[in-house]
């Protein structure tokens with residue numbers, strides 16, 4: 315038998331003795347157990363459960379079909395024509411130009427591809443580099459809207475900043491504006507906004523966006539936006555980046571990536587745009603994280619960003635159909651369901667079908683009906699937010715027949 319690498323899980327006991335910043339990251343993400351060991355994320359646990367049971371995986375949000383053929387072909391062509399070495403640290407010029415064109419075409423934003431755009435290893439690296447680069451220490455506070463995407467709290471913890479949270483509450487998940495006004499103070503360094511929002515599928519109201527800008531101005535804070543779901547607004551309207559609001563651009567870094575828009579989550583090509591001095595500060599950290607990456611995928615992403623409007627509207631239409639079919643299945647089971655305005659995430663209340671704990675419900679769901687989902691408690695600070703205790707997130711980013719089958723199974727709950 316060839317030697318087999320021992321699985322991560324079997325090393326958890328030994329991890330307890332290993333010092334280092336991993337503890338901050340794990341604790342920030344709520345993954346440090348009382349005995350000092352780290353635990354794998356709920357996404358890993360649920361995906362393993364899906365593999366074990368053969369259940370339909372509506373847990374982790376990755377598509378099960380390929381992106382547009384023009385984009386895939388552009389990557390193949392780039393590899394064949396020798397685009398295989400380090401791209402420039404700021405990113406391939408054609409991609410930076412395509413990002414600039416995209417920001418102008420969709421939102422009217424003006425950015426200079428030489429100074430205001432930085433290509434990163436997915437939005438994840440952009441978020442890490444922004445937080446590590448722009449936060450000085452515990453005296454700096456970062457305001458997050460909770461529930462939040464799991465890498466946020468881990469990176470805030472790694473950066474050494476102090477975390478402040480503002481609740482988004484079921485069923486509309488709009489920010490509590492009084493809590494926002496309390497959370498943002500002169501100590502706030504960054505207000506981190508994920509709009510459209512994972513895990514809730516909410517699109518922030520115009521009032522909430524304006525209040526974020528007003529408070530950032532009042533307290534001289536930066537705004538960082540994560541807009542990876544920018545092309546998954548499902549009601550036919552166009553996404554509104556906070557950077558387009560009056561007086562916002564000068565203090566806003568906008569982050570996005572191509573994974574969701576072009577069904578290429580494994581390519582990890584992202585970007586950050588904003589004022590040149592802030593982008594330079596982010597580059598100063600990013601260059602020592604990955605320096606650069608994904609050479610052949612960068613021109614391919616440029617081809618994607620230059621696709622006609624029909625590609626983008628078609629994608630949103632497909633996702634709307636998936637949302638509606640999944641929602642119908644969940645309602646048929648007797649659950650109250652959010653109708654997400656964007657993204658491919660739908661939240662349902664498992665309390666309506668007798669659950670008292672979404673984690674237990676999700677662990678049993680594959681055996682019960684052959685579907686995997688994620689408890690909302692994975693997106694909040696451990697032990698906080700009793701109000702989300704029975705909420706469950708379903709990701710409807712699979713092919714329509716798969717969503718229909720999942721909806722049918724769920725309706726039998």
Ligand SMILES: Cc1ncc(COP(=O)(O)O)c(C=O)c1O
Pocket residue numbers: 375435436437438439463508511512540542570571572573579582583584
């Ligand atoms: C809100 C949010 N931000 C960032 C990411 C990660 O983006 P990327 O794959 O480009 O790093 C995800 C992926 O699920 C996400 O949901």
